[in-house]
Amino acid sequence: MKFVEVSPGVAQVRSGPLPELREGEGRVRVLACGLCGTDVHLFKGMQLPPNATYPVRPGHEVAGILIEARGTTSIELGSLVVLHIFEVCQECDACLSSNEQRCESQRILGIHAPGGMADSVTWPLSRMVAVGDIDPLSAALLPDAAATAHHALRLADPGDGPLCVIGAGGVGSNVLRLSTILYPEAVLVAIVRRPESALALENLAKTVIGLEGSAKQVKKVVGECAAVVDFSGSALAAAEGVRMLKRGGRLILGSVSEEPLDIRMPVVGVVSRELDIMGCYGSTMKDLRTVCSLAESGSFDVGSSVSSVIDLASVPNVLRAHAEGSAAGGRAVIVPDQVSSV
Ligand SMILES: [Zn+2]
Numbered sequence: 001m002k003f004v005e006v007s008p009g010v011a012q013v014r015s016g017p018l019p020e021l022r023e024g025e026g027r028v029r030v031l032a033c034g035l036c037g038t039d040v041h042l043f044k045g046m047q048l049p050p051n052a053t054y055p056v057r058p059g060h061e062v063a064g065i066l067i068e069a070r071g072t073t074s075i076e077l078g079s080l081v082v083l084h085i086f087e088v089c090q091e092c093d094a095c096l097s098s099n100e101q102r103c104e105s106q107r108i109l110g111i112h113a114p115g116g117m118a119d120s121v122t123w124p125l126s127r128m129v130a131v132g133d134i135d136p137l138s139a140a141l142l143p144d145a146a147a148t149a150h151h152a153l154r155l156a157d158p159g160d161g162p163l164c165v166i167g168a169g170g171v172g173s174n175v176l177r178l179s180t181i182l183y184p185e186a187v188l189v190a191i192v193r194r195p196e197s198a199l200a201l202e203n204l205a206k207t208v209i210g211l212e213g214s215a216k217q218v219k220k221v222v223g224e225c226a227a228v229v230d231f232s233g234s235a236l237a238a239a240e241g242v243r244m245l246k247r248g249g250r251l252i253l254g255s256v257s258e259e260p261l262d263i264r265m266p267v268v269g270v271v272s273r274e275l276d277i278m279g280c281y282g283s284t285m286k287d288l289r290t291v292c293s294l295a296e297s298g299s300f301d302v303g304s305s306v307s308s309v310i311d312l313a314s315v316p317n318v319l320r321a322h323a324e325g326s327a328a329g330g331r332a333v334i335v336p337d338q339v340s341s342v
Pocket residue numbers: 036037038060061144145
């Protein structure tokens with residue numbers, strides 16, 4: 001089989017033997033795999049989570065055909081499936097309470113386990129969802145850009161809103177899209193960097209351009225917010241976000257960052273207004289199943305963010321271009337060369 005292997009500063013396409021399936025696992029022929037910011041961070045040499053080591057075989061946004069299964073599953077061979085990003089123990093308190101994103105034994109596809117930038121991938125059958133006849137390019141965006149957005153929206157629970165999304169990229173724009181379906185009454189506002197992004201969101205949300213000073217702008221445009229969700233990756237987002245909230249409001253932080261959390265607000269500001277500040281990490285199988293059925297029903301279109309389709313051989317150059325900041329914006333999706341597939 002062919003796969004992409006990444007060490008800090010080095011990415012290459014390699015060949016190796018097909019791994020044996022363990023009990024409970026399935027083999028998936030990869031039809032599409034998203035290339036996301038995390039993959040670029042891996043190439044740049046980010047600090048890996050516990051129990052992971054370089055080199056890694058990236059690719060955690062995978063859609064493909066289930067071609068072999070060892071163990072029982074309700075999914076028929078030949079079905080299009082997407083893979084949940086986490087493999088989990090299924091027996092700790094977090095797993096048993098359907099909060100498996102908090103499982104301490106979790107393994108991440110494309111970091112701990114060989115990922116989907118390959119012609120095939122093996123993964124627990126219990127962490128796959130069949131998705132009918134969705135376009136595989138769109139399906140590949142469901143496990144991360146959509147399921148994570150659903151998790152964040154569930155935590156934000158904005159009711160009638162207003163809901164503010166800071167950073168309307170892959171995940172953030174899906175928070176807005178899902179909100180129009182699940183919270184149709186909620187007034188939406190998004191903080192974006194560039195006027196082009198504001199234009200792209202024209203039919204979805206009101207927009208404010210530029211993060212600095214955005215809390216004041218948001219209050220002018222929609223009033224105080226019931227919830228704010230941040231996927232901007234900016235250290236300033238928490239300080240602006242917390243100032244947008246009404247009493248009892250929730251700030252959901254979804255960007256992974258090494259920066260200190262600095263809300264630049266006296267403790268009394270949080271206490272007297274009973275503000276709720278919480279983290280949002282990945283998603284659960286429930287989140288993935290929900291976005292899959294919304295996509296299958298046609299009410300949720302995740303595919304509009306795909307900007308380019310590349311083959312496996314191009315991945316090293318594309319990673320390098322992203323790391324150097326010379327890549328085009330939007331989301332690249334990898335379609336492995338089917339001739340070399342299993
Ligand atoms: Zn991703």
